[in-house]
Each structure stands twice: as structure tokens, then as C-alpha cells.
Amino acid sequence: MTPLTPADYDAIRLSLQVSIAATLLSLPFGFAVAYLITFVQFRGKVLLEVLINLPLTMPPVVVGYFLLLLLGRHGWLGSLLDEVGIRLIFTLKAAVIASAVVGFPLLVRSVRIGMEGIDPQLINASRTLGARWPDTLMTVILPLSIPGLVAGSSLMFARSLGEFGATIIVAGNIPGVTQTIPLAIYEYAASPTGESMALSLCLVSVAISVIVLFLHETMAKKAARSD
Amino acid sequence: MTPLTPADYDAIRLSLQVSIAATLLSLPFGFAVAYLITFVQFRGKVLLEVLINLPLTMPPVVVGYFLLLLLGRHGWLGSLLDEVGIRLIFTLKAAVIASAVVGFPLLVRSVRIGMEGIDPQLINASRTLGARWPDTLMTVILPLSIPGLVAGSSLMFARSLGEFGATIIVAGNIPGVTQTIPLAIYEYAASPTGESMALSLCLVSVAISVIVLFLHETMAKKAARSD
Amino acid sequence: MRLSMKTAKSFGEFTLETDFTVEGQRVGIFGTSGSGKSTLVAILAGLVAPDRGEIVLDGVTLFSSDNRINLRPEQRRIAMVFQQHCLFPHLNVRNNLLYGYKRCPAEFRAVDFDILAAVLKLDGLLDRGVTNLSGGEKQRVALGRAILANPRLLLMDEPLSALDDTLRFQIIPYLKSVSEQFGIPYLFISHSLVEMRLMTDTVLAFEGGALVGQTTSEELARKRMGQSAVGYINLLELDGMTERHGMCVYCWKGGELLLSVGNRDTVSGLFELSSKDIILFKKHPEAISARNLLHCTVIGLFESASKLGVELKCSEGTLVAEIVPEAARELGIEQGSVVYAAVKASAFRRLATNGVTRAEPPCQ
């Protein structure tokens, strides 16, 4: 196995940054959306569901392309941000957004499965004990959703670690700036001589995900114990 | 919007075939693996978990590359199959396998979240009533896992519909044979004139996933009613 | 509390129709399994919306289909002891107990946590999770959680069904005292006539979703006396205990009573005496094993099933005895008759009257 170059270490650091940021950023939104879909009746619910699942159905490259259209200089959001001096594309932020968008449906789905298993009588109990909706949300639904959140965020983290298609479009493939592990692997693999380097990076990626898996399992076990 | 060409219809048909086949094929395995991880204690469990989650962590292209190594003419499994006259690579079967492998971690994770929510006393109850493990599995654990299975297979189906990276490597991009929607989109998008065609196909893909989403929601609701 | 409830709620073939107004702090709900008791309290708590109708509690409209009012559960301040407990699986016993307490406006927080935990015998379990508790332990946590919410109205759905008698009769007086002390009215569901008699004044009786009777628990006890295993329960306040020949002698407003129960520390207390445990004589009986013989006047008679309730007055005290009509005819018992009532010393049963009860070795 070939030793890693400084650029590879950069890629590893960037990948970790992106995955962690994307996961943490998405957690509250994922929880909120799963809650809306599971417990609240409102018009346009189906639309929301479709919207969330879109990034799953489309090839990541297409997602990336749409994100580029949205966040680019002439994009609906990009032009607004441009005015206040914020540029997202070709920055690590764009990579984070790409990972977050692509992994979001996975997160939401996991949290939903967990939420749907909550006994509605527990929610009833908390309300008769004086808890308003937001209170019940934080003290009953949230803690009982932890297994789903843990599972969902581990899916999301892993997915972010492997996200390539959307990232390369909105963030570019700039070594040391936006080149994450998958992008680096792509570059190595593009040349017949880079194969072993690509493999090394692959193994790093696997190792990271194993560690994260362990952490999550431990967290899930802790959450399962009530005392 | 540009009208679809016969090749596009082929791509749609192929995509549906691949997604349906991949989902149906994976369901029993997904259930079995989720069951093993949730309920059975055995050595090498962590290894199994890591193995299943691998395709999530790695960019799909890399997954495709490993599949090629495995299933190719000189691959470990491919050479065996070659002897009995089966060739997978560059066929629709390879596309199905690619989709199945990439979507498998999503399926397993969903089923697991559902399974972990099953009250262990129900399993105890069935066993005191004379049910052996396989019986309990089919009559208690399976029906109570249906929400997880439904959610997981809808994730998997959507993921298959959008699968590009691994498919293009192991199945090639052969119009009418292995060119699924994402691959067709990729081709259209590669040339400046194909943009609107790419968009049309994207919309088709979204429409399919909306329909599937509805079907799944309906199924999940039916499964939730106990009477 | 003044509760008026005129609602209808259907589940498939089952319909619960209620139309009553009830006043009082201690209301019982009585009825066979599946008669709609749990549904009724769920409607009151705001967990199930009636199909139509109106609910008014102490002048506040909780629900009205005409005026489109439906107060949310947390606005009603009605706490509930769920039949299936419904404890929060992610919280330990202490935090389950404190869930409602913490959410109760500070000015209403009155119930003392430590006393409650001690009476419910939960003090040793506070840091345990609730998933592995025993059935009775779970039930006590559910009860404690609702009480600590210091609600405006407390709904209790068979809150004592999983408890042994000792514990049950220690908890009942506590419940009563909490309700009195802090002015918390309650609705109490139970299949036990004894609990009903001890815990409630007014009783609503349900059958197959319909209210079949509203009566005082006194009336209910009289009506059911004929069918009940324990008959009518006389409640006697006794005090001034002294010992004689190793037995306890108490003062009752109807005279001196000899009891085989009691406790050297208990100089006073509430005791129960079943109507079945009183035998009437027209003449003073001789050589009788019963230790108490009261000289009484019959001040009333009522019928229940095929039995006759005889209201007796012994100086300042009153008692209800139960006899068969034939005996009344034969003995010539009628309003104004003078009779001797024989009661065994062992027929009395002491009910603890304050939250913390001491061990109770018998008198001797």
C-alpha cells in the first residue's frame, strides 16, 4: 500500500469536516421534518415528502446540477446571497450543502420509522400532565426518537463520506479546498497509475466509517437503557 | 419540454426493471441480515455490519469498480460464473446487482430501526405459546417489521432509480440494454444541446418516485391497522 | 367540582352516551368490563374528542361541538392515571413522578414528593428505570405521577388493581387526604365495591356505553348490599382507646366497642364494619361469642335484592345491619322496634387515616 501524501491528508480532513458538518447541520431539520410528517396534518404534506425524497431519486450529479442552478451566481438563492457578499459554490460550504441535501432523505426516513413506533398514549400522557406541544416534542418525542436519529445520522455520515456526484459539481474538485476523499479517489482512479493510492484512500474511508459505526452503536445502546 | 425518444422509453423501462428487481431481490436478504444483527449474537457481527455499510461509505464509482473486480471475467466470482456460462458484466443483471449493493445498507438500516422497536415480550409470548424461532420470525417479527420493510424498500427503490456510478461501471452504458434513466441523463447533459432532454427524463424519474411513494404510504397505513 | 357532560362518542358498534351533571369532590365510575369507563375519562382529559356534545367543568367549557370549543389536554389541567400505566420509558422513576410536577404552575404545587414516595413505597426505586418494574410498582408510579401534577381534576382508571390489600388500604386514605387537603376532586374507576365505598361519594354506573344510574356511593352500597359479598359498609369513627384483657376498647358515639384490631399507638381512627357482621336479637341473648352487644332502635328499613337493610340508632351512633325479610317478619322488626345488635370484636377493620401508616401489630 502506498503511503498517503499531504494532499491525501487534506482530503481526509476535508471529508471529515464535510461529513460532520453535514450531519450535524441536518439533524435538527431532519428531526423537524420527520416530526411534521409523522404527527402534523397539513396541506402540502405530500409535496414536502416528494421534495425531500427527490435527491434520492435523482443521480447525485443531477442534484449537483440543480444545486448549482440554485446557488450559482444567477441562481435564485445564489444571486440573493451574492448581494450580501456570500459565495457558496466552490467552497467547502457547498460541499457540506451537497452532502446534506443528498443524505437528508435517509436521515428523515430513519427518524420517521423511529417516530412512528412511539406509543401515542405516551404523548397523551405528557399532555395531560401539562406539557404543551413543544414541550412534549422535546421531552417525549425527541428522547424516544434517539434510536432513529442515531441510525439516521450514521447513514447520513456514511453517505456524506462517499458523496461524489453532487459535490464535484457545486464545490468543484480543488485539492486542499474542496477535494474530499471521494474526489481524490476519483482523480487517482482516473489514471492507471493511481490505483493503489485510490485503494489506500478507500481503506481510510472504510476505517472512518467503522469507527463512526462503533460510536453510533454505543450511543444507541446507551439511549436504549432507561436507567 | 422536449418529447421523449424511443431510446428514452427504453431507459425508463430498464430503470423500472432494475429498481423493482433490485428492491425485490434485496428484501429477503435485507430482512434476514437485519434480523441477524438485531436478534442473534454471533462472532463477526461487527464485520457483517461494516461489510453492509461499505457501499454507503464509498463513492458509487468505487463500489462499481470493486464489483467489476469481483464479477469481471477475471474476478473471483466472475471467473467461476464464466465456467458455467453465466456472464453478468455489461448486462442488466449487473445493473440490478449494482443497485442492490448500493441500496442494501439503506434497506437494512430501515428494517433494523423497525425491528429494534419490537417489544421483546411479544417474542417471549409467542415462544411460550409454542412457536420456535423460525415460526416467531415469520409470525411476529416479520409482520411487525413491515413498516420498516416498506420504508426501507421505498428508500431502496428511490436509490436504485437514481443509481449511476456503480451501474455505469459494471453494466456499461449500452442504449436499450443497460442504459437506465440516470445514464441517459448523463449522456444528454454531456452535450450543451441535451439539457432539455435531461430535464424531461429527470421529471419522469421524479414522477415515478412520487407514485412509488404513494404506494408505499398506502401500504404502510394498511400494515399499521391491526384490524 | 361540578361537572356536566352531555356527549356521544362512537367506535364502530360501541357508543358511549353520557348525559349527567355531577357535583362533589369524590366521584366514582362503576361498570362492567367494556362498558365505556376508560373512554369516558379519556374524553374528559381531552384525549378523545366526542362526536358531539358539551362538557363543562366548574363553569369552564372544556368541549362544545356547537361552539367549536375543544380545550387541549394541557389546558385542562386534568391528570390521569392510565389503566395501562403509560410510563415514560426513557425516564427513571423519579423523573416520571416529577414530569407533571415540574409543569404545574408553582402556586399549585402542593403535594409533598417525599411523603408521596413513602406512601407509595417508591422511595427505594427512585433511580430505577421503569421498564423492568413489577406490575404493582408501575401502577404506583402512574398514580404518583398524576397526583404530583396537582391537577384541577384527577382521573384514576383502576389505579389500585395490581396492589395487595395491605398497600391498597394504606394508599386509599392517603388519596383521600390529598384530595381533601389540597382540594383536588377526582373521578375514580374501580371494579371493587369496597374501594368505591371508601373512595367516593357520588357514583355513576355504566352498562354497555349507557349511564344506567347516578347515585351516592351510600345509595349504591345500600342498593348493592343484597348482591355484594361485603354487604353495606358502616364507617365508624372510634377514639379513646384503652386496653382491657388484652383487647382494645374504643369509644364510639354509639357506646363502647371491643375490637380485636388496632394498635397501641392508635388512640383513634376510622374503622369499617360490614352490615353482614351485625346480628339482631329481640331479646338480650345469653352466652354469645360476639363481644359487642348494642341496644338500638330501628330508625329505618330499606330493601335491596331480597335483603332488608335495617338502620339502627344506638345513642348517638347509627349503623346499618342486613337481614332477610323473613327474619324481620319473625322478629317483628319495623320502624321503632328496639333490638340488640351483636357484633364480633373481629368484625372491625381499621382503615389508616393518614398518609404514613405505622406497622400494626394487633392489640395483643
Place this chain on the structure above:
Amino acid sequence: MRLSMKTAKSFGEFTLETDFTVEGQRVGIFGTSGSGKSTLVAILAGLVAPDRGEIVLDGVTLFSSDNRINLRPEQRRIAMVFQQHCLFPHLNVRNNLLYGYKRCPAEFRAVDFDILAAVLKLDGLLDRGVTNLSGGEKQRVALGRAILANPRLLLMDEPLSALDDTLRFQIIPYLKSVSEQFGIPYLFISHSLVEMRLMTDTVLAFEGGALVGQTTSEELARKRMGQSAVGYINLLELDGMTERHGMCVYCWKGGELLLSVGNRDTVSGLFELSSKDIILFKKHPEAISARNLLHCTVIGLFESASKLGVELKCSEGTLVAEIVPEAARELGIEQGSVVYAAVKASAFRRLATNGVTRAEPPCQ
């Protein structure tokens, strides 16, 4: 059934230690809340593995830490009525009931589904899902499911706690008859001494995880007589009913008895009579409201708490009456004394003896 169990199981601070051998078809388990009753039956069913020890049921070793034997639950054919019901949420009532039945080897399938559903009053609910059943309905499904499994041993963890008295006393004789007819022994957990006395012969008493006594339910009833609200329960087989002055006159082997309960169709049956409801006289009492006066001989005396149990023989019948020691001294009651026992007609309580019971309007 012959069950010997010498096991230990700890949960944190709580330890359940069992060391007993019990023989008989009807075994009771008695103890305060949290004393380890549910844990005991879970161990027997194979759901909780003891830390160490040995369990032998009818010569078959179910568990032995020394020989590394631990039969799986489905190999034990021990069905259980769970305290928290544990119904299958995805099956309707019928399929919940039939779950064990279908898995029972055909040669053991004996219990009749239709009769069971009728006795448990579940016949109208068979196609309902179980999630929305009332508490008592759930409990009956749990009970029916276990019985229909036609097990080698039936474990019942407070199976009647959520039921009203009418239903409870209709189900009890059915349970007994099923057990007798099909030879299914059972372990029965209850907090009710009445149920215990009716359902069981041998009783194991637990306290804080330790076996504190193994006795017959007869003995337990005598021992607890002093503390119990219902005293000792005499069970009397009565038959040959005739009517007199609108009351029922039954033949008992100890003589004729006048009852205010019963039913014109019921020419025979099992009745209960509390020891508290018997008053003893040395001389024939005059003008007494009690309708039955039996001439008896004292054949035995036993003490319980501060009370005295008096075993009486009236021709062929025996009864236990309860008096205080002072009364015994005063009346000079001792072995061999001749006394009159007064019993009110209303003191008897009929227990249905077959599964399907009819409505029971009183005699009159």
C-alpha cells in the same frame, strides 16, 4: 404436577431465591407487590434464565446450571398469562386467541374455542384488533390465548385483576373446570385471598424475593383469617333446592340451610360462607334475625393473629367460625363443646360451578 425449583436470580439489589417442591394441580403464589412473583413465573416459562439452580417439572429437568440444561420456552409447553397482557398487535382477537392453539400438537388440543370465547365474553369481539380493546377485554384475550395453547402447565399472572366481580366469578369456575377436565395444572398469582382460596390448593408465599411459606390454601386461609377482611371462607356444596316462604332451602350434609341467594334453576351448587358470618351461642338463642341455627360440636381450635378459629362439626358437615379468644374463655368453648352456630340467610354467596352461567335473579 410435581414441580421442584431451587434457583436464584438477581436483578441489581433484588434477589429472588426459591427452594421448594410443590405437588398438586392448583398452586397459588401470594405476595406483596415487588416480591418476585412475576419473576418466578418468567423463570418457569423459560423467559428469564436463573443465575444458578435447577428446575424439575414432572421428572423433566427444565433448567440445570450444573448440567447446562436450559429448555427453550417452546419446548416447555408452559403457557403464560402475562401481567401486561402482551397481545400481538398485528393480529385480531381471534388470531391472538388461536396463536397457541394452532401450535399445539393436535393430540393435546382439547379446550373448546367457542365455549371459551363465550365464557370470556369475547364472542362479539373476535374480528376486532387488540390495540383498542378495553383493559378488561385485553386481559380476557390474554387469558384465553394461554388456555387455548393447551399447555402442560399454565402460569397466570394476576389474570382477573381488571375484571368486575360478576365476570370474575363466572370465569373462575371455568378455569377450574378446564384445569380438571383436561388435566392442566396451573400456577396462579393473585393479590386476592378470595381468588386464592377459590382457585388453589397449595400456596407459596413470597416476601421481598424469599419464599416465606408453603402451605395449603386452606392453611393460608386459616392463618390469614385473623388479618383478612373476609375471614376464612367455608365452601359448601348444597343441593336439593326447594322454596319456602320465597326463600331457597338447600340440603347440606350438615343439615338444611336457608339462603337468600340462588336461582330457581340452580338445584345445586357451590356456596361460600365467611367464618365471620357465623356467631356461636352456648344456649339456644331466642328471637334472632339469623335464619340458620346449627347445632354443632367443636372438633378443633386454631389461632390466627389475635383470633381463634373454631372448627365445627354439624352432623356430616364441617365449618370454621371465627371468634376472639376472650369469647372462647367466656363461653367456655373448647374441643368437644356443644354450641349453636347462627348464620344469616344473606351470608351465603353462590359460586357458579360451570363455565356458562345464567343470569341469576334472586330466589324471590
Place this chain on the structure above:
Amino acid sequence: AASLKEVINELSDNFAKKNASVKFIKNYGASGALAKQIENGAPSDVFISANLEWMDYLKKKNLADVASIATFTYNTLVFAGKTGKASSMQDLGKLERIAIGSPKSVPAGEYAMGAFKKAGIDKQLEKKLVMAKDVRESLMYAERGEVDGAFVYRTDALQAKQAKILFTVPQDLYPRVTYPMSLTVTGSKNRDAAAFFAYLHGDDARSVLTKYGFATK
């Protein structure tokens, strides 16, 4: 274009050595993706494309500095595979599977298809073609023996370990493979970018390109 990675890396390193103040930010990707990125505001100064199509696209959108558009280099189409499989276009009929880039999205594939047509063997090969995502993927198939050979650029084929160049496709069968380059409109205002752009025209650049197998004329 991604196929230029090594060349551009070397050229930019060389240039940076001489001009210490210049810092390179390189973005490798498919020509189409790069063009779209520039269109949506990617802050780039120099654009090198693998085909003329995307250069025209940017020209039309007024994003490329028209005056600067020039040819960076040329490439030639070859057939690479295990030795002995084929030695001319005519031998292709005997083969089982042939990898080409997807004609619609990969210029090399498009050129190969054109060559088949011109050579009159397109019908014969129709069922044997495996369309790859890009040139590197076609070459990988050839390397692993999944196909008998692949139509790839000479520069790629030279890096292969297993596969050898079996024959070069006659230039009369396909148009010349041209890599155009240009300064973007923003790049034309950047002095360093202009300097580098000029450097790309120079002899230094030519010798490096030759080293990697590109044709410079």
C-alpha cells in the same frame, strides 16, 4: 478536462517555480461540468476543454475571452488491448467486445463511431460495443480484460500497464482531436492568468506535452 491532469500539474508547478507569487487553484472535471460551473459563477481564469463544443458554449454565453481562444494541444485515437487481438480496423469484426466512450457524451467515442461508419464496419460492430462513461473507463475495461480492446486517446494508452496500443486509427476516418483553451472574461483581466496563458503557448509547454504523448502540431 480530466485527461490533462498530469500535464497541467507539471506545467503549473513549473510556472509556479518561476513566479513564486502565483498560487494555482486547479479544478479537474468533465468539460461539460466545468463549462456549467463557469457559467454559474465559478471563479476561474483559464478554461481548457477536451472538445470544441463546450468552448463554443462558453463563447456564446460571452464567458470566454474570444480573443484568447487557441488550441492547447491535439490527441490521436488509438485502439488499445492485449497484444495479438487486432492490428487494424478490419480485424475488429473478429473481436467479441469493444469498449468505446459513450458517443453522445465522450468525444473519443463519437470519433470512434464516426470512424466505424467511414470504414463501413458500424453494423458489424453494433452488438459488440460497450459504452463507457469516459476514456479512462474504456481503458480500464481493456486493462482488466473485460473487453478485447478499447478506443482511447494515445496519451491514455501510453499510461496503461497491461493494454498496449494495437493500432492507431487512420486520421482520415475522424476529425482531429483538439483541446481548445481560453481565458475567461474575468481571467483576461488577471495579469498572472494572462502570463500563465502565454506560458501555455510556449516551448516549455510543448515539450511537456510531447513527453506525455500529446501531438502539438
